[in-house]
Amino acid sequence: MNAAEELKQSFPESVTGVGLQTNKPLAVVKKEDLLMIAGKVKEMGFDNLSVVTGIDYVDHFEVIYNFFSYNNKQNLALKVILERENPAVDSLFSLYKVADWLERETYDLVGIRFSGHPNLVRILLPDGWEGHPLRKDYDMNKEQWVTIGEDGEDIVSTDGSGILRRK
Amino acid sequence: MDPVTIDTTKIKTEKKEPETALEKLEDTGLISTLLAARERKGLVLLTTIDQVFNWARLSSLWPVTSGLACCAIEMMAVAMAHHDIARFGMEIFRASPRQADLMFVAGTVTKRMAPRVKLLYEMMAEPKWVISVGSCANTGGPYHESYCVLKGVDNIIPVDVYIPGCPPRPEAWLYGVIQLREKIKNEGYGAKWGLNK
Numbered sequence A: 001m002n003a004a005e006e007l008k009q010s011f012p013e014s015v016t017g018v019g020l021q022t023n024k025p026l027a028v029v030k031k032e033d034l035l036m037i038a039g040k041v042k043e044m045g046f047d048n049l050s051v052v053t054g055i056d057y058v059d060h061f062e063v064i065y066n067f068f069s070y071n072n073k074q075n076l077a078l079k080v081i082l083e084r085e086n087p088a089v090d091s092l093f094s095l096y097k098v099a100d101w102l103e104r105e106t107y108d109l110v111g112i113r114f115s116g117h118p119n120l121v122r123i124l125l126p127d128g129w130e131g132h133p134l135r136k137d138y139d140m141n142k143e144q145w146v147t148i149g150e151d152g153e154d155i156v157s158t159d160g161s162g163i164l165r166r167k
Numbered sequence B: 001m002d003p004v005t006i007d008t009t010k011i012k013t014e015k016k017e018p019e020t021a022l023e024k025l026e027d028t029g030l031i032s033t034l035l036a037a038r039e040r041k042g043l044v045l046l047t048t049i050d051q052v053f054n055w056a057r058l059s060s061l062w063p064v065t066s067g068l069a070c071c072a073i074e075m076m077a078v079a080m081a082h083h084d085i086a087r088f089g090m091e092i093f094r095a096s097p098r099q100a101d102l103m104f105v106a107g108t109v110t111k112r113m114a115p116r117v118k119l120l121y122e123m124m125a126e127p128k129w130v131i132s133v134g135s136c137a138n139t140g141g142p143y144h145e146s147y148c149v150l151k152g153v154d155n156i157i158p159v160d161v162y163i164p165g166c167p168p169r170p171e172a173w174l175y176g177v178i179q180l181r182e183k184i185k186n187e188g189y190g191a192k193w194g195l196n197k
Helices: A003-010 A031-043 A099-110 B021-027 B030-039 B049-059 B071-079 B114-123 B134-139 B170-185
Strands: A015-021 A024-029 A048-056 A060-069 A074-083 A088-090 A113-115 A145-148 A154-157 B102-106 B129-133 B161-163
Touching: A003 A015, A003 A024, A003 A031, A003 A074, A024 A031, A031 A074, A031 A088, A048 A099, A074 A088, A099 A113, A145 B114, B021 B030, B049 B170, B071 B102, B071 B129, B071 B134, B071 B170, B102 B114, B102 B134, B129 B134, B129 B170, B134 B161, B161 B170
Parallel strands: A024 A074, A088 A113, B102 B129, B129 B161
Antiparallel strands: A015 A024, A048 A060, A060 A074, A145 A154
16 A cells, blocks of 8 residues: 555545556645645655646646655655636645745746745746746747846846847 | 247248158158168068957957856866867956956856846957857747747847857867957958958
8 A cells, every 4th residue: 555545544535536646656635635634744754845846737727746755765746636716725834844945936937826835926037027937828929028127136027128139 | 149030931841742652651651660670680570450459369269157058068078178279269268257358158048147148248348259159049949939038149249159059069169269260350440451361
């Protein structure tokens, strides 16, 4: 019995499905119970949260958490399914410190809000960037440019003034 | 004793305009300089100022140490002993743009890096040249459809030589350097008058 099936046995209400994802055990979790399940996962010895992934499936979003146990050399993935409008899920920052940056990246590129995150701001793109680029409905026709302000901060503009050469 | 008076109106200060080719040559002072040098048994090198300056500039191009992506790895290979960019007097990669006169834009220029690259270029002292290396810096390359990559570094700074490749091999890199040397050799007023050949 792998780790996902153990979770299914312990919490039949919260875990809606188990399976394999690239030969690693996967558990689909209700989004209300994610924090509780993640606490249980940490108790089971999964001490490393390696990746947080956000996926846009046009009609819904998915967030996949990949855990790893250094002692048991085991993998486990948790998946939550979020609605299209205003996707939000509990932050795992209280359990895993690394969730700080991973969730900021997921917020930056996919636009999923993590409630309870201490500092949910963009991490890769500058503040003021419009849209979340890895969403399917991101407007690719609108070019955005970055310039440096007086204090070294990034300023986003759409006309490219101050950066493009005059031709 | 009577004071000596000089009637300045009687002094002719007329200067004859040189007409023939020989007179024009004498007017430049070149012949008297040459003769004076021969009297002192000195050696004389005849050239144009442009030619000397261009030769000095192309013989010691100092690139600025800046790499943006994987093409910078290739830049290190060019600088190492096997391909040895020191043959062109370029082995000193300056850590400060103020001491450099050549910039390799080696790698992907993202939108967020673009103002920094432009700033680096503006900090370099004249005369300065830019070589754009690799598909990404030339046109955007594999990231042309991306939301965050500049579609060619020539959108923000002027580029002298483009080196294609992903990444270009060191031989291609050296060929691009030779092209830039040819370009520098033919710069200046002398080139316009046909004197630099």
